[in-house]
Amino acid sequence: MALDVEGDPIDTAQYSILVVDDMEANRTMLARRLEKLGYRVASVDSGAAALAQIETRAPDLLLLDYMMPQMSGLEVLQRLRSGSPETADLPVIMVTARAEGETTVEALSAGADDYVTKPVDFDVLHARIRTQLIKHSGTDKLRRMNAVLDERMTLRNLTLADLEGELADEVRRRRELERELETGGGASAPAVPIAENELHAVLARISQRFDVLFNNVLAGNNPNLAQLAEIRALIAQAAHFAGMDAPSDAE
Incomplete structure (x- = not known):
């Protein structure tokens, strides 16, 4: 030595x-x-x-x-x-x-x-x-360390490529499932009819407008004709979505 x-x-x-x-x-x-x-x-x-x-x-x-x-x-x-x-x-x-x-x-x-x-x-x-x-x-x-580093980078890239492939497969499977659900090809809860959704929305607006009108009356104010007209129009719209005829003035 x-x-x-x-x-x-x-x-x-x-x-x-x-x-x-x-x-x-x-x-x-x-x-x-x-x-x-x-x-x-x-x-x-x-x-x-x-x-x-x-x-x-x-x-x-x-x-x-x-x-x-x-x-x-x-x-x-x-x-x-x-x-x-x-x-x-x-x-x-x-x-x-x-x-x-x-x-x-x-x-x-x-x-x-x-x-x-x-x-x-x-x-x-x-x-x-x-x-x-x-x-x-x-x-x-240094050359050996670089060789080891290159090998690790290669393995890392291969692993990332595998993960990317798995992710792409998962995305593809989810898209296929979504298409099946949209076309009724898969087992799922029945979709809510569009008219029913809109009926619920109109009923919510009627309830909101009625609360405003009712509070005004309780406060000693005369009913607002414009608000009454709006509520009547909303009732007619709700009847339409529910498959009923709107109430007539005679009723």
């Missing part, structure tokens, strides 16, 4: 590192020192071998030599970044013997996450390895 850049312990045994260098001495030195810190380390001597191994099983981080015969580290990096999402996001630290600014810019522009120069200061290299591993672990965690 080693300390991260802020002094907190990280479990180095959970991380694998691939060292790519055409010089055996360089590979051996880096592999041994990283293994002492608990990392799982593999090493290859060419860019082609690195690509083949990464395709089989990608490491957590790649230490990539800049200058190699046949396929340079820069070409390996370009292939990785243009490949699958897994290799496009693979943390890569470029190891170069050239300290010129142009080389550094070229490596970073091609997609390197960081770089160190030869001869390698191992403490600096290890600090940069930890930084990249922690950064990449955070990115992976």
Whole structure:
């Protein structure tokens, strides 16, 4: 176990590192020192071998030599970044013997996450390895959280779609029931005839007008002829709705 850049312990045994260098001495030195810190380390001597191994099983981080015969580290990096999402996001630290600014810019522009120069200061290299591993672990965690959130949103949308479907079915059933009731197709209480409803309304108005007239008479006022005429008209209207002839003046 080693300390991260802020002094907190990280479990180095959970991380694998691939060292790519055409010089055996360089590979051996880096592999041994990283293994002492608990990392799982593999090493290859060419860019082609690195690509083949990464395709089989990608490491957590790649230490990539800049200058190699046949396929340079820069070409390996370009292939990785243009490949699958897994290799496009693979943390890569470029190891170069050239300290010129142009080389550094070229490596970073091609997609390197960081770089160190030869001869390698191992403490600096290890600090940069930890930084990249922690950064990449955070990115992976965020990606997994987003995946879980996407899954939950999908389930939520499916649930809402089911509920909307059930609601639509319920609305449709209620509308069908209402149509049955309107057409007499369903078992329900017989509808009140329209004439009967209107008769009740007229009778209520007669009662109201009579109360006003009666109260005026009790107060010592003479009957209002207009009110009497209105009441008589309402009585005639009520008789009509009841299916009776209106009373004549002779009666």
